[in-house]
Amino acid sequence: MNDAGLRERKKAATRAALSEAAMRLAEEHGVEHVTAEAIADAAGVSPRTFHNYFANKEEAILAATWDFVRDVVAALRARPAGESALEALRHIADDLTATSGASVERIAARMRLMETSPALSSRNDVLREEVGRMVVDAVAERSGTDPDRDLYPRLLVASLHAALNAAMDVWRAGKTGRDLTDLLTEAFDQLDAGLREPPR
Structure with missing residues (x-):
């Protein structure tokens, strides 16, 4: 696999991890109690990385x-x-x-x-x-x-x-x-x- 393909797979994996973490936290605590920072932490990335993928x-x-x-x-x-x-x-x-x-x-x-x-x-x-x-x-x-x-x-x-x-x-x-x-x-x-x- 070339470098571009590998980067795209990593980006897709990060996006999926953030989405899954967001869903899990929302189910556990309620949507109103979830923050972007908590989602990023649960997915093992920085809040800045979260905002590279999602607006909110x-x-x-x-x-x-x-x-x-x-x-x-x-x-x-x-x-x-x-x-x-x-x-x-x-x-x-x-x-x-x-x-x-x-x-x-x-x-x-x-x-x-x-x-x-x-x-x-x-x-x-x-x-x-x-x-x-x-x-x-x-x-x-x-x-x-x-x-x-x-x-x-x-x-x-x-x-x-x-x-x-x-x-x-x-x-x-x-x-x-x-x-x-x-x-x-x-x-x-x-x-x-x-x-x-x-x-x-």
């Missing part, structure tokens, strides 16, 4: 969730061209829940934290707008639609977001005995039954 603690806590979404966008662009956007996203969701169950559960944990922290929820709204446009653009590319003229890419992404939230809510309630993967499969089934990609 909320961004650090949420980083893994939105990195996860960026990974979904990259995976969507890499799927076979013949698949519809919904079909491609379904394959990605299946792969992610099969290999990254812990990541999905951490997203659920962050959702719980947002219910107790207006600052975290507010920062999540900003990130959702920024990253959400990436997902809409990727769906538009795959479906041959224009995200600023056609409803389909925004409607699919909004519907998928609502379906995933519904699956998460039912899973978190814990009254069905079903695991999250099963609920996500049903969510995609219901979307697939009614939201067809428009003709090109």
Whole structure:
């Protein structure tokens, strides 16, 4: 591996360590009691290093969730061209829940934290707008639609977001005995039954 590749891996590892430390401290002490200095100390770096990666603690806590979404966008662009956007996203969701169950559960944990922290929820709204446009653009590319003229890419992404939230809510309630993967499969089934990609 060349020096540039090694540096990028080290940067990614530091970012992940800071995000994990932020999440752990927020769960243990509450978001309002966590500081950037405490996160940096828990990750074994300086506060200056923390601020090289994140603007604030909320961004650090949420980083893994939105990195996860960026990974979904990259995976969507890499799927076979013949698949519809919904079909491609379904394959990605299946792969992610099969290999990254812990990541999905951490997203659920962050959702719980947002219910107790207006600052975290507010920062999540900003990130959702920024990253959400990436997902809409990727769906538009795959479906041959224009995200600023056609409803389909925004409607699919909004519907998928609502379906995933519904699956998460039912899973978190814990009254069905079903695991999250099963609920996500049903969510995609219901979307697939009614939201067809428009003709090109």
